[in-house]
Amino acid sequence: MNYWLLKSEPNDYSINDLEREKTVIWDGVRNYQARNFLREMQPSDVAFFYHSNVKPPAIVGLARIIESQIADPTQFAPKSKYYDPKATADQPRWQTVRVEFLEKFKETLSLPQLKAMFSPEEFAVVKKGNRLSVMPVIPEVAQRILQTSSMMLK
């Protein structure tokens, strides 16, 4: 089982949206490095849900990957801003996953807190200028985040 981090601007799609909808196809990723990570995801993997472009940016909860290797439907939709004319049903260019809501942290873990806990080498999200919206999380980092968030429940 692997851990991941998924960024989303809450104005666009927040953890509350996921909690309400239960599951969602993580569509609209149009960066090759991020897509390659999406292709590696397997059902039962766990993703940290990160809110970007807000004050403060923070990890706000957990989601689980429940279906992998989904062709991102927006690539076939001419009216979508994510439409890709080079994609065909036979040869989709953008694969993604379906995630389900797991939990919302009682206390979120802000970017300043994450910077205090982790080096840029062990956790890329704290690296200055990092723009990647999908990234792996090494087990040591995942465990420390989970421990910290469960401690804050008390």
Place this chain on the structure above:
DNA sequence: GCCAACGTTGGC
């Protein structure tokens, strides 16, 4: 709102 740090595009 600013701007650093990218990723992409396209001319050559």
Place this chain on the structure above:
DNA sequence: GCCAACGTTGGC
């Protein structure tokens, strides 16, 4: 294949 120009992300 190089790289300048441009566009986007996202922290601050």
